[in-house]
Amino acid sequence: MNTVSDAHRRASSAGLIGLQSTIAAATLGWLLLAPPAQGQMLLVPLTGTAIQSLPARALHGETRLIGTGPTPGSLIVEGRRDTLTGLFRHATLVLAVPPGGCRAGASA
Template sequence: MNAASKKQAGRGHSRLIGLQAVIACTAMGWLLLAPPAQGQMTLVPLTASAALTLPATVLHGDIRLIGTGPLPGSLLVEGRRADFSGYLLHHATLVLATPPGGCGAESQA
């Protein structure tokens, strides 16, 4: 193995380590944002239409509205994810975990 091929192999290892770091950070981010089966969650509308219909959707179901979320149009709710997540995903709304004692503590509904 000559010096040029050793240098190229070193770059390949660096790229592999970088890719692994990106995958690990993405996985950790997803675990932090994954909503619980029951408890507080943040509903984030992805379209203007979803933002308009989200409050009525929340009030219609077995979901307790806690307050407004940190993102425009988002809401903090409490309930069971299984009761509404399928509907919300089909209507361009993300269901995310809410940090404990976090968002919306000062904006009670």
């Protein structure tokens, strides 16, 4: 009986460690990719329609185009996060510019 409960306990511990590792990795990823309240952000459209409509939806008010991003249709902009987060409804991710910037695109 002890052998079965010991094996069950080890399997349960391994599952908890795996879950904690997954949560830690997801949290770290979000912290690295979370857009700043104000500054440069990477806009990544997820559909063809989003690619076509992104410039019109993103570039309004005080949002300024910096250049193109590393993926097709993506843009690097400078502005405020609260004016850009609504883009998620239009299949576009708003992310932090990776450390070192996005050098794949041309400057605007």
